[in-house]
Amino acid sequence: MxxxxxxxxxxxxxxxxxxxxxxxxxxxxxxxxxxxxxxxxxxxxxxxxxxxxxxxxxxxxxxxxxxxxxxxxxxxxxxxxxxxxxxxxxxxxxxxxxxxxxxxxxxxxxxxxxxxxxxxxxxxxxxxxxxxxxxxxxxxxxxxxxxxxxxxxxxxxxxxxxxxxxxxxxxxxxxxxxxxGSVDRIEIHLEGRGGHGAIPNQSIDPVVCASAIVMALQSIVSREMSPFDPVVVTIGSIKSGEANNVIPHYAEMTGTIRTFDAKVQQQMPERIERIVKQIAEAYQCKAKLHYIEQTPxxxxxxxxxxxxxxxxxxxxxxxxxxxxxxxxxxxxxxxxxxxxxxxxxxxxxxxxxxxxxxxxxxxxxxxxxxxxxxxxxxxxxxxxxxxxxxx
Incomplete structure (x- = not known):
């Protein structure tokens, strides 16, 4: 043949x-x-x-x-x-x-x-x-x-x-x-202090903290990366609380990080951790980040x-x-x-x-x-x- x-x-x-x-x-x-x-x-x-x-x-x-x-x-x-x-x-x-x-x-x-x-x-x-x-x-x-x-x-x-x-x-x-692109996974665990939704001053709200982190993570793409280096930071899930009138004790998020250059991929864990930890500290929450490198x-x-x-x-x-x-x-x-x-x-x-x-x-x-x-x-x-x- x-x-x-x-x-x-x-x-x-x-x-x-x-x-x-x-x-x-x-x-x-x-x-x-x-x-x-x-x-x-x-x-x-x-x-x-x-x-x-x-x-x-x-x-x-x-x-x-x-x-x-x-x-x-x-x-x-x-x-x-x-x-x-x-x-x-x-x-x-x-x-x-x-x-x-x-x-x-x-x-x-x-x-x-x-x-x-x-x-x-x-x-x-x-x-x-x-x-x-x-x-x-x-x-x-x-x-x-x-x-x-x-x-x-x-x-x-x-x-x-x-x-x-x-x-x-x-x-x-x-x-x-x-x-x-490369594929990495992030898992973020936030610990606040639960309480009554009507008395927020007696609690530390991890939902508000999570919201701030979601928005801050986008600044990596818009303000830390060259416009010629494609990067995507996506939070795909947020889970927290069960009731409308309760400030939950915990919040959990998962997301995906995509890059188009090996050097950029190597820089992402530090950038993600810095923002997550420092935003959490600003909102008085404790944060744990699990950064999982999946494929190059x-x-x-x-x-x-x-x-x-x-x-x-x-x-x-x-x-x-x-x-x-x-x-x-x-x-x-x-x-x-x-x-x-x-x-x-x-x-x-x-x-x-x-x-x-x-x-x-x-x-x-x-x-x-x-x-x-x-x-x-x-x-x-x-x-x-x-x-x-x-x-």
């Missing part, structure tokens, strides 16, 4: 891969619960005759296709977990599990990687392709767990993709350098991006590749890229007409244009093949 025939070969797998994806979509599993999904993938790998190791970092699977001649080890990765979202798409194959949905398209990613394995199993290669079917991406845990259990040992390069419903199916988007900035390697772009251009044409806009959404593929060179790119999964109006990732009405599945499989397979072609 030559590179030029990969798209056609992928189309021949279309019905099979879509059926597999729809089965996963009907029965989604949350992070660290992907046992049925992993079992279905394992069965497919057995039928292909590939060696694989299951139960890596939870329910992740590492499979290998080895060529007859020595050569590089190229890793391809897909994530498998769903989200705690109640599906409202109305699709015939919608989730049968209340409160769970493949609202990010990881079911399609799994089918795409499986398709790439099927395509590569039919050609001669030098070296090895390692297929990483990863669990727990949505909680930023899967990549770290896989690396800890040796998933990247001996790997020379790694490649992956993510569907994008606001980009038409048939299109791709690539970017050198930083593509996606996703930084593509230029040489690997160039390789991906050359494959895309040769397979489907330069006109079907655009420059990806940067985003502060996070992806734990970034962790792999801290260890080995690689490239992560977008695969269009939206409607051909006016994809910008499509429901985005993590929306309960999110839909994936399944035309992207065979193309994604063909592209991943070709990306690996070009690094491993036997003469």
């Amino acid at each position: 030559t590179l030029s025939t990969f798209v056609q070969s992928g189309k021949q797998l279309e019905a099979e891969l879509i059926a597999f994806r729809r089965d996963l979509h009907r029965f989604p599993e949350l992070s660290l619960q992907e046992s049925e999904t992993a079992a279905k993938v394992a069965e497919q790998l057995k039928q292909l005759g590939l060696e694989f190791r299951a139960g890596v970092g939870g329910f992740s699977i590492v499979a290998e296709l080895k060529g007859e001649q020595p050569g590089p080890v190229i890793a391809l990765r897909a994530d498998m977990d769903a989200l705690p979202i109640h599906e409202q798409s109305g699709l015939e194959f919608a989730s049968t599990r209340p409160g769970m949905m493949h609202a990010c398209g990881h079911d399609a990613h799994t089918a795409i990687l499986l398709g790439a394995a099927k395509l590569l199993a039919a050609v001669k290669i030098k070296g090895t392709v390692r297929f990483l079917f990863q669990a727990a991406e949505e909680i930023n845990a899967g990549a770290k767990a896989m690396i800890a259990q040796g998933a990247l040992e001996g790997v020379d390069e790694i490649y992956g993709l993510h569907n994008l419903p606001t980009l038409p199916a048939g299109m791709t988007a690539t970017r050198c350098g930083s593509l996606m 900035v996703l930084v593509n390697h230029d040489e690997c991006v160039s390789h991906v772009e050359q494959v895309i251009d040769r397979m489907i044409g330069t006109e079907r590749r655009v420059v990806a806009d940067p985003t502060l959404a996070g992806e734990d593929f970034s962790v792999y890229l801290q260890h080995v060179p690689g490239c992560f790119f977008w695969l269009g999964s939206g409607p051909a007409v006016d994809a910008s109006s499509a429901y985005g990732l993590h929306h309960p009405k999110y839909e994936l244009n399944e035309e992207c599945i065979p193309l994604g499989a063909s592209l991943l397979a070709a990306i690996a093949l070009q690094r491993l072609s036997a003469d």
Whole structure:
């Protein structure tokens, strides 16, 4: 099989891969619960005759296709977990599990990687392709767990993709350098002194303190950061009290911090702690901050991006590749890229007409244009093949 025939070969797998994806979509599993999904993938790998190791970092699977001649080890990765979202798409194959949905398209990613394995199993290669079917991406845990259990040992390069419903199916988007933001979590615990809501002078109100902290944290972005350094500080939850006429004793907040530069990410814990502690002191509250670093900035390697772009251009044409806009959404593929060179790119999964109006990732009405599945499989397979072609 030559590179030029990969798209056609992928189309021949279309019905099979879509059926597999729809089965996963009907029965989604949350992070660290992907046992049925992993079992279905394992069965497919057995039928292909590939060696694989299951139960890596939870329910992740590492499979290998080895060529007859020595050569590089190229890793391809897909994530498998769903989200705690109640599906409202109305699709015939919608989730049968209340409160769970493949609202990010990881079911399609799994089918795409499986398709790439099927395509590569039919050609001669030098070296090895390692297929990483990863669990727990949505909680930023899967990549770290896989690396800890040796998933990247001996790997020379790694490649992956993510569907994008606001980009038409048939299109791709690539970017050198930083593509996606870092992801950190903050947890803030405030202790005041509870009391009667009608007698505030006898209490120390943690709700007022929490309100001041929320507003003050925004000054990091507006007054401490360069306008050319993208940063987001979002408080996503505030919990305090039970009654309307009671000043509570405690208040708790959680939030997310996103940056687009590793140096900026390293500076954020000090900035957050300074504001939280000093604002709390001003309001006579005690504050505890738990700053959790989750994933780094996703930084593509230029040489690997160039390789991906050359494959895309040769397979489907330069006109079907655009420059990806940067985003502060996070992806734990970034962790792999801290260890080995690689490239992560977008695969269009939206409607051909006016994809910008499509429901985005993590929306309960999110839909994936399944035309992207065979193309994604063909592209991943070709990306690996070009690094491993036997003469």
